[in-house]
Amino acid sequence: MAASGKQNLQLDWGTIALYGALVLFGWLSIYSAAFNPLLPSPFTFSEEYGKQLVWIGACVFLIVVILYLDAEVFNKLAVYIYFFFVLLLMLVLVIGKEVNGAKAWFGIGDFGIQPSEFSKIGVGLFLSKFISSSGMQLKNLRMRIQAFAIIGLPAVLILLQPDVGSLLTFLAFILVMYREGMSGNVLIAGFASVVIGTLSIVIGAGRTSYPYFGELSSIWTFIISLFGLSILALIFVRNFVVPRSRRMLYSVVVISMVLASSLAFSINYIVDNVLEKHHKERIYVMLSLPVERQDATYNSEMAKITVGSGGFIGRGFHQGPMTQNNYVPEQWTDFIFSAVAEEWGFLGSVTVILMFFTLIYRLVVLAERQRSQFSRVYGYCVAAIIFMHLLINIGMVLGLAPIIGIPLPFFSYGGSSLMAFTILLFIMIRLDAERLSVFR
Amino acid sequence: MNNDNRRYTFLFIVGTICVIYIVRLFALQVATSEWKNKGSRLTEREVVVYPSRGNIFDRNGKVLVTNQTVYDLMVLPKEVLPFDTLEFCKLVNLPYDELKEILKKSTTYPNVKYKPSPVIKQMLPEEYALFAERLYKFPGFFVQARTLRTYPESLGSLLLGDVGEVNKDILEKHPDYRKGDYIGLNGIEKSYEKELRGKRGIKYVYRDNLGVEHSVANGQLDSAAQEGVDLYATIDAELQKYGEQLMQNKRGCIVAIEPSTGEILALVSAPTFDPNLLVGRARGQNFSALAKDPLKPLFNRATQAQYRPGSIFKLAQSLTALQLGSITKDTRIACNRGLIGCHGAHSMDDLEMAIVHSCNPYFRGVLQRVVEANRDPNSRAKDAAIGLSIWNEQIRKLGFGSNLGSDLPGMKKGNVPSAEYYNKKYGVEAWNFSTIYSIAIGEGEMLINPVQMCNLVCIIANRGFYVPPHTVRQIGRDGSARAEYVTRVDVGVKPEYFETVVNAMEKVVGPGGTANSIKLSDIVICGKTGTVQNEPREDHSVFVCFAPKENPKIALAVYVEYAGFGGTWAAPISSLMIEKYLKGGTTNKGREELIMNAKILN
Known part of the structure; x- marks a missing residue:
């Protein structure tokens, strides 16, 4: 090992402090949300807050290990790490423990390990290595396909569990690839798809009676409107665009129309016929569409009430009536942000969001100052993964995203998530610490 | 290729989402308190503090109605943890299937899991005591204390009335009631609901994470429960009980009123039942059993029965005719049995003797003089119409055809036939005196209820006025009766006209009178027998009286259905009641025993 390197490690203490603050804030929230009045000691290892202390201890150990490793190790072992976790993802499908309908856990006694959380590290490392390899061009289709394959393999394995939440967080890597040169149209197309998808679900939930065809899903109204819109667009192009651009625009309009229609139709079809009933209901609840079961709205409703209950300054630590009475089921895991929002109010919630933004911003700064492309790509991977979790998790608590079970980084109770994020982040800190001794 | 600027796009996306x-x-x-309020509704429990309903005492301070504490076992589903159902079921004595059903119901619409639902309602303290100390083992279950009515004397069920949970109709009509509230359904409980009810208190509590309940906003939003006001009834518990005993195994009623005050001393409707039957969990079952009973114990014969008055109505006729000047006390009318049947040996009585003999032709003649006074010489029919209206107006002053302004709920008004009534029945000018004369002797279309009859006796006993019969003499320990029950109602008959009637009534209970058998050596009873025809069934036995003659203390109307002649059953019952009230009991134990053991139910 390169002892000399360690002596002049340039650790980014700001990021480390931010990490420490988030973990501490997270643990306090768990302590409040999962509080058992009969066992008030934080060192009660039968309760979530006690267990989380053990995980935090484990993380300290991991941090020390990572900081003592040579930074080169991560680059060199990236492929092996990746395939190790892919292997675990395959194994979990065979010998995994089923929790909430997903085979996502290795049960070891009372504890469980969720390989999907760790697999992001492998993907991050391998993708960074792949993109930073010489001659790599993301504009090149074949290479783009290879990159997607690196992301896709674990994603498919996770889909088989099935764990839609973890799967969605893999979208983070698209942001990374965008930064590294993939066309921005992907983002635009992605955004357009979200809009069209949402509209098709909202409109498709209704039923309309059509002449000659009788009552059908209202999705046809949407598709007919898309068709009408594209005709209008074609007329517009014919009359107002210079002739030499017309041909190209005609095909753009027609292709967009076909793509949009098939997207609308297939999303509507998937929601109606492929998704399980509770997934469909969760999407409906998020979009404020009527659902048959009152229970389906329960979590979302309770989360919003809990958030609202906090008011501007919050109810105070251990004082949130909704949190303390466990109105939001298992609040210390995925819904931990509602406890924060109730007990620390608008001020506290905004603080947490700003802390996350600062962390992501800091990671971008760290990434951009790397001399090695590997480190830069990896830095973006970390930032993007944290961002995707933030986006989905807090969106879910605030009723802006469907209820998808993914943890809030550093906050949610759970060893796998906390350790995975710690490793993810500290590899970056370790890489950054040696940025000056890397020449490439 | 340089994509360095894309860092800003990345940060822009992150920033936008954060914003x-x-x-x-x-x-x-911050912008709205909608969600906060929803939260408050969930976590801040509104605890209803039920006031205890006012007690009811009798005129001597004996407790007639009071409260007992019962416990509703409730469940708050969101707090229930897995528990030993077997032990629980054994403890509260509930079949497992039922428990399962109740728990399922407690979380299905309209019940929700964060609101308590009842598991077992109205457990007695001894039932609750069996598991009180082990309830802590079952989180999510708790008890809520409530009060129920209890009747230590077990008497006066219809008079005192009962309470029940408010139903949908009441909730719609009275917004100040809530689901689960109790309300008086009849009797005193109904007519004095406002006083007895008290005011529901509300306590807002918030439970902290240790499960300790704290008041919200230092209790500033709370309202204290105000206990119901105690009532002092006019009833004499001893007399009421005695009356119920005398009337056992008979159908009918006794109304006893203190003439000078209009205070109802006893109001017996037979057959009766123990008011404690309509309390607690057995209420529904017992109620339907009583409702199905062919003897109709739930029917208050004293206030809701409408009988033809029979001979006792001759008292009212006498007063009316004297006041209208149609006769004097010396008017003699032949007992012409060709016009209407009669009984006993007499031929040309004056008014007093006609009352004593209950001479039917005499009173036919009296009514004829009232109605056919040649006010319209050209038409007998028109003459009768005018005459009947004059009669009607005067007879109504005696309290007939009205509920007397009494506080007895559901009092029937009876029927005092008017010219319009007969016009409707027979057609205008299609009737005259010969069509309607049976009302002269209290038969025909004339209908009264027993309280009105007793009130007539009060008027006679008071020689000219009555106080509306009422059941409560004091509202609150230091209160008084309602204002309308301390004012006298003058009936517009000169006092001197009463002397003839009173003397006649004295003679009824004397040698040669129809109720001679009940004459007492020390108390002068003035009475009048009646026999209400019920073709083809047996007559109703009726007796009205007051005693003593001077400065009367008690007026009575006694009806024994399908029991025959008034002197046989109703009169002896009256005399026993008088002795009970004035002397504390009778010396004639043989009569008392005979009456109590008699069974007149056909």
Whole structure:
């Protein structure tokens, strides 16, 4: 090992402090949300807050290990790490423990390990290595396909569990690839798809009676409107665009129309016929569409009430009536942000969001100052993964995203998530610490 | 290729999402209190503090109605943890299937899991005591204390009335009642609901994470429960009980009123039942059993029965005719049995003797003089119509055809036939005196209820006035009766006209009178027998009286259905009641025993 390197490690203490603050804030929230009045000691290892202390201890150990490793190790072992976790993802499908309908856990006694959380590290490392390899061009289709394959393999394995939440967080890597040169149209197309998808679900939930065809899903109204819109667009192009651009625009309009229609139709079809009933209901609840079961709205409703209950300054630590009475089921895991929002109010919630933004911003700064492309790509991977979790998790608590079970980084109770994020982040800190001794 | 600027796009996306979430947080937490209020509704429990309903005492301070504490076992589903159902079922004595059903119901619409639902309602203290100390083992279950009515004397069920939970109709009509509240359904409980009810208190509590309940906002929003006001009834518990004993195994009623005050001393409707039957969990079952009973114990014969008055109505006729000047006390009318049947040996009585003999032709003649006074010489029919109206007006002053302004709920008014009534029945000018004369002797279309009859006796006993019969003499320990029950109602008959009637009534209970057998050596009873025809069944036995003659203390109307002649059953019952009230009991134990053991139910 390169002892000399360690002596002049340039650790980014700001990021480390931010990490420490988030973990501490997270643990306090768990302590409040999962509080058992009969066992008030934080060192009660039968309760979530006690267990989380053990995980935090484990993380300290991991941090020390990572900081003592040579930074080169991560680059060199990236492929092996990746395939190790892919292997675990395959194994979990065979010998995994089923929790909430997903085979996502290795049960070891009372504890469980969720390989999907760790697999992001492998993907991050391998993708960074792949993109930073010489001659790599993301504009090149074949290479783009290879990159997607690196992301896709674990994603498919996770889909088989099935764990839609973890799967969605893999979208983070698209942001990374965008930064590294993939066309921005992907983002635009992605955004357009979200809009069209949402509209098709909202409109498709209704039923309309059509002449000659009788009552059908209202999705046809949407598709007919898309068709009408594209005709209008074609007329517009014919009359107002210079002739030499017309041909190209005609095909753009027609292709967009076909793509949009098939997207609308297939999303509507998937929601109606492929998704399980509770997934469909969760999407409906998020979009404020009527659902048959009152229970389906329960979590979302309770989360919003809990958030609202906090008011501007919050109810105070251990004082949130909704949190303390466990109105939001298992609040210390995925819904931990509602406890924060109730007990620390608008001020506290905004603080947490700003802390996350600062962390992501800091990671971008760290990434951009790397001399090695590997480190830069990896830095973006970390930032993007944290961002995707933030986006989905807090969106879910605030009723802006469907209820998808993914943890809030550093906050949610759970060893796998906390350790995975710690490793993810500290590899970056370790890489950054040696940025000056890397020449490439 | 340089994509360095894309870092800003990346940060822009992250920043935008953060801003959207902060705006959303602002909307949920700061901009509106909608969500906060929803939360308060969930976590701040509104505990209803039920006031205890006012007690009811008798005129001597004996407790007639009071409260007992019962316990509703409730469940708050969201707090229930897995528990030993077997032990629980054994403890509270509930079949497992039922428990399962109740728990399922407690979380299905309209019940929700964060609101308590009842598991077992109205457990007696001894039932609750069996598991009180082990209830802590079952989180989510708790008890809520409530009070129920209890009747230590087990008497006066219809008079005192009962209470029940408010139903949908009441809730719609009275917004100040809530689901689960109790309300008086009849009797005193109904007519004095406002006083007895008290005011429901509300306590807002918030439970902290240790499960300790704290008051919200230092209790400033709370309202204290105000206990119901105690009532002092006019009833004499001893007399009421005695009356119920005398009337056992008979159908009918006794109304006893203190003439000078209009205070109802006893109001017996037979057959009766123990008011404690309509309390607690057995209420529904017992109620339907009583409702199905062919003897109709739930029917208050004293206030809701409408009988033809029979001979006792001759007292009212006498007063009316004297006041209208149609006769004097010396008017003699032949007992012409060709016109209407009669009984006993007499031929040309004056008014007093006609009352004593209950001479039917005499009173036919009296009514004829009232109605056919040649006010319209050209038409007998028109003459009768005018005459009947004059009669009607005067007879109504005696309290007939009205509920007397009494506080007895559901009092029937009876029927005092008017010219319009007969016009409707027979057609205008299609009737005259010969069509309607049976009302002269209290038969025909004339209908009264027993309280009105007793009130007539009060008027006679008071020689000219009555106080509306009422059941409560004091509202609250230091209160008084309602204002309308301390004012006298003058009936517009000169006092001197009463002397003839009173003397006649004295003679009825004397040698040669129809109720001679009940004459007492020390108390002068003035009475009048009646026999209400019920073709083809047996007559109703009726007796009205007051005693003593001077400065009367008690007036009575006694009806024994399908029992025959008034002197046989109703009169002896009256005399026993008088002795009980004035002397504390009778010396004639043989008569008392005979009456109590008699069974007149056909």
